[in-house]
Amino acid sequence: MKVLSDKNQTETGLTKVGFEQLFDAYYDELQHFIYFKSGDTDVAEDIVQDVFLKVWEMRSTVRGETARALLYTIAANLFSNRYKRMKLNLKLQQSIVEDRTFETPEFEMEIKEFDRKLQRVISELNENNRTVFLMNRMDQMTYNEIAASLNISVKAVEKRMKKALEHVRKEIEQKF
Helix, strand or coil: CCCCCHHHECCCCECHHHHHHHHHHHHHHHHHHHHHHHCCHHHHHHHHHHHHHHHHHCHHHCCHHHHHHHHHHHHHHHHHHHHHHHHHHHHHHHHHHHHHHHCCHHHHHHHHHHHHHHHHHHHHCCHHHHHHHHHHHCCCCCHHHHHHHHCCCHHHHHHHHHHHHHHHHHHHHHHC
16 A cells, blocks of 8 residues: 655655655554554553654655555554563562562661762763663663664764763772
């Protein structure tokens, strides 16, 4: 099914009208796809919105003939990442509950202090390095996804991440 006409697509990407056509044509279809995988309409809606946000951010490189496959690939990857993150959070919560019986008030204070220091160290990073660090560590984005999102090269992402990690390690080691 051809959704985009040639006038709604530049040589290298989508126009605003082309993006709107893509959105109108595939929003419901993608939402059903993710709902089938997750069984949760809220999750499906969130993921589909994230899919179109990513496509909008990379609209200059989207080709009409591959747009549908791109949408499904991004949707599947976002769902997979969310599922993995939920699974990891569940494991962490279970381990915290299991370990609670052994925690002392001193241990809990140390954890809170460490968390405050870590937040401060992260806030000290320059904006570019902090953005890459948080996108990778908190949003679980790959270097390729970060590069596409920020319109920079993967090498630039690697360099920023390296600087961020070096700073965090140095500061944390000094504090403990």
